[in-house]
Amino acid sequence: MTQIRAILFDVFGTVVDWRASLIADLSAWGTAHGITADWAGLADAWRGAYAPSMDRVRRGAQPWTLLDDLHRQSLQTLLPGFGVTGLDDAQILHLSHVWRRLHPWPDSVAGLTTLKQRFTVCALSNGNVALLIAMAKFGGLPWDFVFGSDLTRHYKPDPQTYLGACGFLGLEPAQVLMAAAHPSDLAAAQRLGLRTAFIARPDEYGPGGTADPAGAWDYAVNGIDALAAAL
Amino acid sequence: MTQIRAILFDVFGTVVDWRASLIADLSAWGTAHGITADWAGLADAWRGAYAPSMDRVRRGAQPWTLLDDLHRQSLQTLLPGFGVTGLDDAQILHLSHVWRRLHPWPDSVAGLTTLKQRFTVCALSNGNVALLIAMAKFGGLPWDFVFGSDLTRHYKPDPQTYLGACGFLGLEPAQVLMAAAHPSDLAAAQRLGLRTAFIARPDEYGPGGTADPAGAWDYAVNGIDALAAAL
Numbered sequence: 129m130t131q132i133r134a135i136l137f138d139v140f141g142t143v144v145d146w147r148a149s150l151i152a153d154l155s156a157w158g159t160a161h162g163i164t165a166d167w168a169g170l171a172d173a174w175r176g177a178y179a180p181s182m183d184r185v186r187r188g189a190q191p192w193t194l195l196d197d198l199h200r201q202s203l204q205t206l207l208p209g210f211g212v213t214g215l216d217d218a219q220i221l222h223l224s225h226v227w228r229r230l231h232p233w234p235d236s237v238a239g240l241t242t243l244k245q246r247f248t249v250c251a252l253s254n255g256n257v258a259l260l261i262a263m264a265k266f267g268g269l270p271w272d273f274v275f276g277s278d279l280t281r282h283y284k285p286d287p288q289t290y291l292g293a294c295g296f297l298g299l300e301p302a303q304v305l306m307a308a309a310h311p312s313d314l315a316a317a318q319r320l321g322l323r324t325a326f327i328a329r330p331d332e333y334g335p336g337g338t339a340d341p342a343g344a345w346d347y348a349v350n351g352i353d354a355l356a357a358a359l
Numbered sequence: 360m361t362q363i364r365a366i367l368f369d370v371f372g373t374v375v376d377w378r379a380s381l382i383a384d385l386s387a388w389g390t391a392h393g394i395t396a397d398w399a400g401l402a403d404a405w406r407g408a409y410a411p412s413m414d415r416v417r418r419g420a421q422p423w424t425l426l427d428d429l430h431r432q433s434l435q436t437l438l439p440g441f442g443v444t445g446l447d448d449a450q451i452l453h454l455s456h457v458w459r460r461l462h463p464w465p466d467s468v469a470g471l472t473t474l475k476q477r478f479t480v481c482a483l484s485n486g487n488v489a490l491l492i493a494m495a496k497f498g499g500l501p502w503d504f505v506f507g508s509d510l511t512r513h514y515k516p517d518p519q520t521y522l523g524a525c526g527f528l529g530l531e532p533a534q535v536l537m538a539a540a541h542p543s544d545l546a547a548a549q550r551l552g553l554r555t556a557f558i559a560r561p562d563e564y565g566p567g568g569t570a571d572p573a574g575a576w577d578y579a580v581n582g583i584d585a586l587a588a589a590l
């Protein structure tokens with residue numbers, strides 16, 4: 129068995145709790161500005177616009193666009209339907225950057241810190257470099273490196289993202305473990321020869337949800353601290 | 360005055376003491392393997408081959424090559440002249456990776472740690488990403504990000520390196536401070552609109568040396584801790 133040298137983490141949902149973070153941040157902003165809206169509904173609709181917005185880039189209907197900017201475009205499309213109108217550019221930018229202000233799951237920082245002692249620990253995310261750096265500073269994520277999608281100008285699950293990360297690390301795919309809460313991400317990595325770790329996040333879409341079913345992955349665990357223990 | 364948001368650090372000579380680290384590492388390796396040689400002379404000759412090797416890539420005499428590989432090629436050319444022969448590939452690779460095992464100057468880790476609280480703190484180096492990640496883990500350098508030359512496939516002082524870093528950070532050049540012990544690096548950054556900080560490292564080429572003279576830089580200090588104090 130080839131020795132694992134580096135671990136690539138999906139970020140949104142796997143390392144950070146985007147939904148609870150969005151609802152808390154948007155609600156607090158609304159309160160401060162005297163604006164009432166269905167912030168949970170907006171969070172879910174915004175996340176719903178995520179994959180279609182990257183697909184537009186992937187199929188060439190829109191030129192390469194940073195995820196920060198896709199987030200802003202989706203938000204501007206959604207806000208009127210939630211009764212939020214009349215915001216200025218600075219306010220739109222602040223709200224769209226809520227994706228830079230996401231809180232880690234309770235086990236993430238401790239788990240990454242432990243893993244960093246033995247492995248090269250990186251983000252492999254559809255977020256852009258600036259977004260990922262800001263999020264790491266906000267949440268205290270101790271990355272060795274963040275592979276933003278703007279480094280390869282491809283969004284996952286395009287092969288260029290996984291293979292690009294292995295290339296920059298100077299490692300064979302079999303030396304690299306992809307860790308994610310989403311089977312589609314793991315399946316794409318596995319097809320390219322990376323090892324896989326499924327991290328169950330049943331609460332990603334709200335409390336009381338169910339995790340995606342475990343598949344034929346090398347590891348299946350309930351948190352990043354549990355991954356550190358398993359390795 | 361535009362507010363500085365990020366600091367880009369030259370690495371070899373500015374953040375780490377390559378010469379003393381090379382001599383100590385090579386000498387210890389020589390002792391362990393019963394090989395005597397002028398290790399200080401090799402360190403200086405190896406560093407002397409650095410700029411010419413990048414120039415070969417820059418003018419197209421050699422296709423894009425990682426600095427790890429330029430280091431190995433230069434070492435293989437130099438070793439026979441120092442009476443070191445008969446090494447196998449694994450030994451050559453281990454020695455060429457001494458550039459991943461460089462010790463920080465005494466003020467570097469503390470200074471970067473302080474600066475990281477207020478700024479985005481990055482390496483901007485001719486080293487490749489894998490080299491810079493390994494060096495950071497070896498020396499405990501708390502980078503927010505490392506801009507390896509393989510991200511833009513250009514070596515400093517090519518403009519693509521400085522402007523590429525600003526672009527990935529989503530910042531204007533005037534919001535970015537280039538910090539280096541070498542005037543040529545600062546001059547290239549300054550021409551592109553970045554702010555500049557000269558960090559004197561008089562011992563870079565050995566004890567008792569003299570630092571490059573200070574120039575028309577925004578800051579001129581004697582260490583990274585002093586830069587943190589000045590900012």
